[in-house]
Amino acid sequence: MIRWTIAAAAAGLFLCGPASRTDEAKDDYRAVIDKGLEWVASQQHKDGHWEANGGQYPTTMTALAGMSLLMEGSTLREGKHADRLRRAVDWLVERSQRSGLIGNPNNPTEAGRYMYGHGFSLLFLSSIYGEEEDGDRRKRLEDVLTRAVQFCGKAQTDRGGWGYVSSADGGGFDEGSVTITQMQALRAARNAGIVVPKGIIDKAHKYLKDCTTPRGGIIYSLAHGAAFNGAERPPLTAAAIACSFSAGEYTSEYAKKWIKYCQTAIPIDKSGRDSFGHWEYTHYYYAQCLYMLGDTGYAKLFPDSREADRLTWTKYKEIVYDYLASRQSNDGSWNLGHIGPVFTTACHLTILQLDKNTLPIYQR
Numbered sequence: 582m583i584r585w586t587i588a589a590a591a592a593g594l595f596l597c598g599p600a601s602r603t604d605e606a607k608d609d610y611r612a613v614i615d616k617g618l619e620w621v622a623s624q625q626h627k628d629g630h631w632e633a634n635g636g637q638y639p640t641t642m643t644a645l646a647g648m649s650l651l652m653e654g655s656t657l658r659e660g661k662h663a664d665r666l667r668r669a670v671d672w673l674v675e676r677s678q679r680s681g682l683i684g685n686p687n688n689p690t691e692a693g694r695y696m697y698g699h700g701f702s703l704l705f706l707s708s709i710y711g712e713e714e715d716g717d718r719r720k721r722l723e724d725v726l727t728r729a730v731q732f733c734g735k736a737q738t739d740r741g742g743w744g745y746v747s748s749a750d751g752g753g754f755d756e757g758s759v760t761i762t763q764m765q766a767l768r769a770a771r772n773a774g775i776v777v778p779k780g781i782i783d784k785a786h787k788y789l790k791d792c793t794t795p796r797g798g799i800i801y802s803l804a805h806g807a808a809f810n811g812a813e814r815p816p817l818t819a820a821a822i823a824c825s826f827s828a829g830e831y832t833s834e835y836a837k838k839w840i841k842y843c844q845t846a847i848p849i850d851k852s853g854r855d856s857f858g859h860w861e862y863t864h865y866y867y868a869q870c871l872y873m874l875g876d877t878g879y880a881k882l883f884p885d886s887r888e889a890d891r892l893t894w895t896k897y898k899e900i901v902y903d904y905l906a907s908r909q910s911n912d913g914s915w916n917l918g919h920i921g922p923v924f925t926t927a928c929h930l931t932i933l934q935l936d937k938n939t940l941p942i943y944q945r
Contacts, residue, residue, distance in 0.1 A: 610933060613906045617930050618653055620913030621646050622665055624923055629668030634921035640676065640684040640691060640698030643669050644705040645927040651705070652934040652943075656712040670709060670722070673702050677725040681732030686746075694745045696736060700762030703729045707769035708940050726775045733763050734781045740791070740803050741784030756802040757817035760788060761866070764824045769942045782828075789821050790835055797842035815846040816859045819867040826873045827942055837882055843867065844892060849900050861918055864901065865928040871897045872935040873945050905929050 624631055624646070631642040647669040655662035657670065677683050683702040684695045691698055706726055713719040736747035742755030743763045764785050771777040791808065792799045798813025799821050818839050825836040847867055876893040880886065909915055914922040915929050935943055 609906060610902055613909055614653075614930065614933050616913035617909065617915075617926055617933070618650065618662070618913075621649055621923070621926055621930065622662060625665055625668070629665075629670075629672035631669075631923050633924055634919070635690075637690040638694070638698065638920070638924075639688070640673070640695070641701050642923045642927075643673060644698065644701035646923055647673075647705045648701075648708065648940075649927045649930040649934070651708060652931065652937060652939050654937060654939055657709060658712060658714065666709065670706065670713075673706060674722060674725055677728065681728035681730075681735075682747075683725070683729050692746075696743055696745055696747065696759045697762055699729065699732065699736075700743075700759065700766040703733070703766035704762075704769045704942065707766065707773040707775065708942060710773045710775075723775070726770055726773065730767065730770050730775055730777055730781075733767060734778060737763075737781060737784060741786075741788035742792075742803065744804075754802070754804050755788070756804070757789075757792060757799055757814065758820065758862075760785060761817065761820035761824055764789075765827050765942065768824070768827045772941050786828075789824070792817075792821075793835060793838060797838035798846065799839070813842065813846070815843060816863040816866070819843050819847060819863055819870060822870040823866040823873075826870060831873070831878070832882065840870070840879075840882070840892070843870075849897055859918075861915070861925045861928040865931055868897065868901065868932040868935060869943055872943065875945060902933065905933060 621631075626632070629643070630639045631646040632639040633642050647666060650662040650666055653662060654660055655666060657663060657667055673683060676685055678686070682695065682699055683706070684691055684698040686692055686695050703726065706722060706729075710719075710722055710726060713722055733743075736749075737743055738748040738753050738755040740755055742757070742760040744751040744754040744756055744759055748755070764782070767777050767782060788803065789799065791803055794800060794808045794810050794813055796810050796813060797818070798815065799817040800808045800812040801814050801817065822836055822839045822843065825831070825833060825839070830836060847863060871892055871894050874892060874894060876895050879891045879893065880888075883891070905915070908917070913926075915925040916922045917925045938944055
């Protein structure tokens with residue numbers, strides 16, 4: 582797989598010690614994962630794509646479903662899902678526009694939110710780029726990724742964020758969830774060896790900092806004013822931590838603020854599992870944060886904290902994995918949320934497969 586950067590590796594060593602591949606999982610969870618992956622595989626259309634309820638968001642769903650199969654350990658060359666991954670890659674590459682946008686802005690289900698599909702596709706294709714050995718296909722994929730990064734730069738607002746569509750199409754509007762999607766995708770592209778202008782990343786990091794309230798949470802958008810207490814969004818704050826960690830910024834003061842805020846705003850005990858909306862989206866990112874923290878990272882960031890108060894990956898898994906197993910449908914899917922089971926199942930399989938340590942973007 583693609584190697585992660587030296588800077589990120591060094592930061593990871595600070596938090597967690599040497600990274601190691603952990604393919605073994607508790608038998609109960611292995612069965613849950615396998616059942617979920619089989620369901621995802623069964624939902625792929627013949628042309629290679631996946632879609633949400635009512636045929637919506639095919640670009641986003643294809644990228645997220647592809648990521649869940651890639652985390653299983655399959656590659657373009659080998660593995661149980663190699664053929665499905667190749668078809669998904671081909672489907673997305675065929676939807677690369679001359680502008681660099683990955684997706685179909687003429688599809689009415691995507692026209693108003695095409696930046697989500699673009700970001701998740703850039704994440705997926707960057708994660709798989711190192712596995713492509715066919716010279717012509719690799720060259721085409723490199724061109725798609727390079728133009729996709731350039732499109733990100735052009736779509737960014739003056740404040741440094743991104744909105745549901747490009748800055749030009751959206752009148753300069755930006756918000757946190759799309760911004761997070763682009764930032765993690767750009768990091769994956771950089772990990773893959775694609776040139777990502779530093780200025781794009783610097784502006785995006787400033788945007789997240791400007792979105793941070795005194796209490797340490799991230800607000801929805803800067804388009805209508807500055808950050809203030811009471812406007813925080815826990816899912817966006819968890820996603821901001823994941824972006825910071827993906828970029829190797831484990832010890833920044835902002836990452837610490839975001840962690841402290843999330844610790845109070847995102848309960849992971851049994852009483853709080855259904856206490857807020859967007860559960861699958863929130864934990865898609867929060868699980869990445871806690872996995873990267875491992876069992877010792879929090880103590881290193883907050884050495885004066887009480888042991889009982891520390892966030893650890895082991896504690897998180899004990900609660901969340903059992904919860905996910907209990908909510909899985911008989912067919913292997915998870916059907917929570919209004920977007921549909923492909924989205925929710927892909928998010929939950931990402932959480933359950935982090936210990937496999939297969940993708941650089943999620944590695945410690």
